[in-house]
Amino acid sequence: MNFVTPEPHDPRDPLGLASDAPLLDGWLRFRAAVDAGTTMPFTIPGHKQRTHLVGDVVRGDVPLYAGLDTMKQDGGLLVKAEQRAAAAWGVDWCRLSVAGATHANQAAVLALGRPGQDVVITRTLHRSLLLGIVLAGLRPVWVRPELDAATGLPGAVPVAAVEAALAAHPGACGVVLGDPSYIGTRSNITAHAAAAHAAGVPLVVDAAWAAHFGFSPAVPSHALTLGADALITSAHKTLPAWSQAALLLARTRRSGGLLDPDRLERGFDATHTTSPAGAILASTDAARALLQHHGADLIGRLVELVRDARERLAAVQGLAVVTDRPDGHPAGPLHVDPAKLVVLLAGTGAHGHAVEADLLAAGIPLEMADRDVLVPMVTLSDDKHSVTHLVDTLVAAIEKHRGEPRKAAPATAWTVEPATATDPRSAFFARHETVCAATAVGRVSVELIAPYPPGVPVLAPGEVISAAALNALQATLADGGRIAYASDPTLATMQVIAS
Template sequence: MNTRTAPLPPNRPAAASAATTITTTTDQSYAPYAEALVAHSGRDWLRLNVPGHAAAPGSALTDRFGARVTALDFPPLLDGLDVGPDNPLEQALALAARAWGARRTWFLTNGASQGNQIASMVAPALGRTLVVQRSVHSSVVDGLVLSGLDAVFVQPSVDPEQGIAHGVTAGDVAQALRRAPDAAAVYVVSPSYFGAVADVRAIADAAHAAGVPLIVDEAWGSHFGFHPALPAGALALGADLVTSSTHKLAGSLTQSAMLHLADGPFADRLEPLVDRCFRLVQSTSASALLTASLDLARRALVSGADRITGSVAAADAVRGAVRARGRFGLVCDRFHRFPDVTAADPLRIAVDTRAGGITGHEARQSLSRDHRIMVEVSTDSALVAVFGAGSAPDTERFVDALHRLPSPLTGSDGPSREPLSLPRPGAARLTAREAFLSPSRVVPAAAAVGLISADTLAAYPPGIPNVLPGEVITAETVAFLRRTAAAPGGHVRGAVDPAVSRLRVVAS
């Protein structure tokens, strides 16, 4: 095995000491788990174990997807893959920790949502209240239900014209910490779904000054720090625990992610807690394919500077073309108006479609139906396209299709065509856990106004909760959710029914 030292990515500190890493492998061009998996699948196995397809030829899976998929689909706890000293999985984890500048890294096979749940479950050992950005992903709220923590919410800045939330400032975090003497941790999101990057360094300083760790949901920034054109990663800026949705822009398979622990002042306390909580929520049948894809994504990021340069250039070309043609706007061109936004992810293209006479939902539907182009998400006012780190999409096809979209909003003054404003959250009456576990009843949406929600309700994607369990349901929020559900492709995560005609409330 080659154990030469490879250079670290930009802005990456060295990994932790050997006390937390059982392998000496430092060659980032090596993908130990993925390579061991391929070698294992190439042997002549008679498979009398799970999974039940047994990699047998002629099965429904092999007929549709080919024999390669099932041949690589092994269960955990196999010699030569993840059992024994210095096994390939441990080597892959150590290489990932070094690549991201972490003391320790965990591979997740239930997405960054699993990482957010783990981080929330760890926090009660440090205090009773989580100081948390209100516009976190719904999986963080799920974590509050699991942990039973109280929460002090920090309100993000909101772009009223776009109806989207950005981030929080260090000053707002410090003020919230003063209201929470029993704080366990600070929990923020950076970057946002629309590519807005927060001042993680300043927020980390505010958290540490109060004696608590900073947890960052960096689901959309797993590629950060691997190229000079990209923002620095949260670990390099002082974060203590970071959720990384590696499948989003870093190239691993859907549902694979990582959780990174910094080698900072809280590491000794957090490491055993994170490890135990990881075992609570990680599947005992973790997918070998997902795990291997994380190993390969790490290698591609570390070695892929030239490919990332091409991706950034392609995204810049799209932004330049949109500005030059003048019909649409770019959401990032408004970021300078908000004090909490310090940078933008260059691989995210958020287009203000209403400026061009069409809602984001209608634009997304037309791009898919008429041009066979998929974008990441749409809102009432915008759509978001993402370029994976290292990908080289057909930018001319996207720009041309975008500017061939109809403009049904031109001259329209009907109430259904008015921009959809982001509703303000209702007052919190119970903790998320108290409300979730309380006796509940389902009522018509109009009758739910003024009552306490038993569910998390989030326009999805991006999955930022508009209603939390324990919050009072407002008429403004009901109208927002019902309009979201009625839009083309609209979906409200957690709703009792697709139309949001009924809501689950805490029984009085």
């Protein structure tokens, strides 16, 4: 291909990251060649950057093969990018995914054990991990975070709980934790890694919301620095990358870790597309270069923006925000991502869905809203103007809907205790029937059901449908929440193992 080298200050690369991002450089070269008319690909995908049929929606969708690189990968651009990402996180193995942390989580689980083995895993997991367990045929041994009494939100997963689970299940193949949690609370990863390694098994950390960790003194170190064997993170959740951009990073046996690099490769390839989107890959490569070259400044500014927003919101009567509490605090210690803004509404009496509706009307969608909790995502892409506008609009909406203060009620996702009847894989493939919800209590679910967000399962395949779980889900629905992944999101019917 006759690629044209972009100008040094290409507006498509305003910070000049391409010099350290081979996939981004390939994307820029391909786009320049198409724009200049010096290349006319006759390859899949067939739209070939031509917008005369469906418009700009296909512009920029460059494939990896015969796009960023040749069909035969002669340039080795993907390998180079993955090597640079591995070095950036200080490990020996990395793969870039175009199917999100969902795919990376499932690949990691496939690399852990054999069908029928136990795995110690947090109950507040993302659905992708649960379905990874189905794919791998593992048996979950649940550990739960402590509920923070002051906020009703999940705090740290106790190290003692993981140690006890490993002691009770000596054949377990690994420990899998989600850290930080969806609402930014953190566990002691160093101690969890020590507990896992003492039992001879790896620690895998789903850090989907923490791609920025470890690249600035203003935020915590990332899990691999703290002793984890593998880390999954979403480049698109906290970094300026395309949706579905994610990384799976690991310290393997080649460098003293506990994970088999060959199993990781097979697990990754088994569940990944054979037609990876070059634009997603290039954006991940660019985001990695951005972190390495500008992360300290950008993340420091982000933490300052969140700190200022927290201070303004905490000054509003009845309003609270989630922040760190030191050891010895009367309400107990709490460790939180300093770049995460989580707003607690119970003391204002305002309903989160009503506040969210006002924000939507003002053109401000939120990451999450339920009755008592709002999560507006402040990111590296924000500035003082955008955050000030968010806070002003949020405060106005809260004042509009202010009511009698209430006690915060922990969300269903954090409180329902599972009752396991069979392993998730057996239930997933079992013969099933659809029954009225009223008659489902006591039956075994074949489906995963979760309020969304956060998407944490209240019912998983293989679990007994309890009255408490059903009532909690129905209460969430009646309160205006969304029920995700259920075959019937109205909860009039449920799918159970056939009798």
